[in-house]
Amino acid sequence: MDKGSGRVSDLRYLQLLARQYPNTRAASSEIINLQAILNLPKGTEHFMSDLHGEYEAFLHILNSASGAVREKCDILFENTMTREERARLATLIYYPEEKLREIHETVGDIGEWYKLTLHRLIEICRLVTSKYTRSKVRKALPADYAYIIDELLNTNYEVHNKKDYYENILSTIIHLGRAEDFIIAVSGVIKTLIVDHLHIVGDIFDRGPRADIILDSLMAHHSVDIQWGNHDVLWMGAATGSRTCIATVLNNSITYNNLEVIETGYGISLRPLALFANEVYRDVDVSRFLPKGPVDAATFDAKDAALAARMHKAIAVILFKLEGQIILRNPEFGMDDRLLLDKIDYANRTVRIGGADYPLRDTELPTVDRANPYALSPEEERVMAQLKAAFLSSEKLQRHARFLYTKGGLYKCYNGNLLYHGCIPMNDDSSFMEFSIGCEKLAGRAFFDHAEALARQGYYAPEGSPEKQSGKDFLWFLWCGRNSPLFGRDHIATFERALVPDETTWVERKNPYYSYYNDADVCIRILREFGLEGPHCHIVNGHVPVKSKDGENPIKAGGRLIVIDGGFCRAYQPTTGIAGYTLIYNSWGIRIASHEPFSGRENAIRNNKDIVSTSVVFERMESRIKIAETDIGEELRRNIEDLKWLLIAFKTGEIKERNSY
Ligand SMILES: O=P(O)(O)OC[C@H]1O[C@](O)(COP(=O)(O)O)[C@@H](O)[C@@H]1O
Ligand SMILES: [Mn+2]
Incomplete structure (x- = not known):
């Protein structure tokens, strides 16, 4: 076995x-085993993005596997069950505990129902698992029922002797009072195995109610990767203790009147901010800072509104100051023109932006020291120290941040596709834009790799080190920095939207990438930059909601790039016209499913109300894709090669066999 210099x-x-x-x-x-796996069909991948805290819709889509569970029910039982019965069966698989509770009130002969249902569930499970090896299925089975489910899945019911055996297992389960437990277990197996791998192309956080619940469910998922979105890195920055990121997180959450994720989700008390705001902003004009999120008049009265607006203004002013400090600390961000607090003319009530003066609607900024506008007041310092301590000691937030670091990154190449949330920053002529942030000029993939390393540094570098500081600042840059790959805009107009009535200043210019991404040649160049070449390579992009209501197509550049931000975020649904996409890549090809708005978990359970999804196939393969053609296939082939070398080593005696007789 001569493999050259690396022989030893x-x-x-x-x-x-x-x-x-x-x-x-x-x-x-x-x-033999690996060789057999190579010939199985490729597993199904699902891609979703821009979930924005909409946990109910997300969990429903996860439970229903974006419509795949219902499809299997239809394939198997179209001729033997009514549409209504199939919907009920699908709902049982999505929410077995809740549905079982209801079944007792509606079903007469529960024994018969158990028997029928167990039969049906096993059939669905058999269909779902048919494309995996028995060993992979076994590994996914819950320990308590692994043996029985394995037996049922692999018993040929048609054979007479086996029929009795099969029926016997089911009736024993029922007689032992384990039927419901078993239904829950089999439903779980179906939901686990129906989708082999899930990609989340960024923006789990902000706007919607409970991103933390989404993260809990992703942590329990059997196979997931995440491409960070600008909102995710913002929260990761907050988890590092970056005060600027913390202030932004709070500013975003108060804007949407959504403090539940912070207080209930992450156990972070906002009392210090509330006390400070009530004291310093009590008699200050806060009318520009009323929350804009859905406000329930029954629980949210004028007093609450006043407090929220005071807290909002208090944190927004702190944010403007801290952003100024970051920009001053990091000249290489090239954002000096965003230093606006020192450009306010209090006498004329204007601010100078880009050489022009714009009227301000509010100049009542009691904590801003005009000689030193970016310094926090001692009280603001104290509030931020308390908030920072709370963010750092939120066990759940820290767990979620570590999960995002472990399973996530800025981009991913997977089975020929390139996934990222925002953009590949480009110049006007479509060349890749260079950055010199903590590095010599870097562009394209090299900059992405560098940027990811900096983002990791922000969390993992030792406390107090210069690396920690620059990493934390860089997380903020990724969130909203000029042309950052996750943000993809010239600047964020939070200041203008709050304080400048002239709406022309609210425009955030998009990077030229967002015109070029319609061009197939540009997309091919991007793919090549990331080492991907061939007719079946695509870019999967999130971040910018697709206005399908206005006829915009999520499939761009002749099918080379797909934008999958379909508007899970409720606030954006009037623009998108739908409520999210799932991109589905299975062994037959690629299709995109658009989801209608979700009418809520209660309605889903009680009335079997599913999310209605329509899907469009946009790439069909010439022949069914096998695992051999995937990234895993490549890895398996390498394993086979290694094992063949091992066989040779056994033969030549270079390695002695053990237990071989
Ligand atoms: O629509 P909202 O919630 O006011 O937020 C607007 C802000 O969100 C951003 O669009 C960033 O969020 P997205 O990544 O979801 O686009 C900013 O560019 C913009 O300033
Ligand atoms: Mn985004």
Whole structure:
């Protein structure tokens, strides 16, 4: 076995491999096993983005596998069950605990219902698992029922002797009073295996009610990766203790009158901010800072509104100051023109932006020291220190941040597709834009890799080190910095939208990328930059809601790029006209499902009201894609190669076989 210069280390590697496969028999049977896997159909991938805290819709889509569960019910039972019965069965799989509670009130002969339902669920489970190896299915089974489910899935019911055996297992389950438990377990297996892998292309946080619930469910997911969105890095920045990111998170949440995620979700008390705001902003004009989110008049009275507006103004002013400090600390961000607090003319009530003076609607900024406008007042310092301590000590937030770092990154290449949330920053002529932030000029993929390393530094560098500080500042840059790959705009107009009535100043110019992404040649160039070439490579992009209401197509550049921000975010649904997309890539091809708004979990459970989805196939494969053609297939082939070398080493005696007789 001469593998060139790395021979010694190769031998060491093979020795390690031999611990797992100690003899020819073990190594050969693994080769056969891997070879068989290569010939199975590729697993189904789902892609979603811009979830924005809409946990109810997200959980429903996750439970229903974006319509796939219902499809399987239809395939199997179209001719034997009514539409209504199939809807009820699908809902049972989505929400088994809740649905079972209801079943007792509506079903007469519960024994018969259990039997029928168990039969049907096993059939669905068999269909869903048919494209996996038995070993993979076994690993996904809940320990308590693994043996029984495995038996039922692999028993041929048609054979007479087996029929009795099969029926017997089911009636024993029922007689032992385990039917409901079993229904829950099998529903879980169906939901787990129906989608092999989930990609979340950014923006889990902000606007909607409970991003933390979405993250809890993603942490429980069997196979997921995340491409960070600008809103995600913002929260990751807050979890590092960056005061600017914390102030932005609070500013965003108060804007949407959504403090539940902070207080209930993450257990972070806003009392320090409320006390400060009530004291300093009690007699100040806060009319520009009323929350704009859905306000329930029954629970939100004038007093609440006043407090929210005071807190909002208090945190917004702190934010403007802290942003100024970051911009001053990091000249390489190239954002000096965004230093606006020192451009206010209090006498004339104007602010100078880009060489022009604009009237301000509010100049009552009691904490701003005109000689030193970016300094926090001592009280503001104290509030921010308390908030920072709370963000740092929120166990759940820290757990979620670590999860985002572990499963996430700025981009991902997966089975020929390139996934990222925002954009590849470009110049007007479509060349990749260069950045010199903590580096010599870098563009394209090299800048992405550098940027990801900086983002990791913000969380993991030792407290108090310069690396920590620049990493934290960079997380803020990723959130809203000029042409950042996650933000993709010239600047964020939070200041203008709050204080300048002239709406022309509210416009945030998009990076030229957003015109070029309609151009197939540009997309091919981007894909090549990330090492992807071939007719079936695509870019999957989030971030900018697709206005399908106005006829905009999520599929761009002749199918090279797909934007999957369909508007899970309720605030954006009037613009998008739908309520989110799922991109579905299975062994037959790629299609995009658009979801109608979700009418709520209660309605889904009680009335079997599913999310209505319509899907459009936009790429059909010439033949069914096998695992051999995927990234995992490539890895398996490498494993097979290694095992073949191991067989040779056994044969030549370079490695001694163990337990081989
Ligand atoms: O629509 P809202 O919630 O007021 O937020 C507007 C802000 O959100 C942003 O669009 C960023 O959020 P997205 O990543 O969802 O686009 C900013 O560019 C803009 O200033
Ligand atoms: Mn975004």
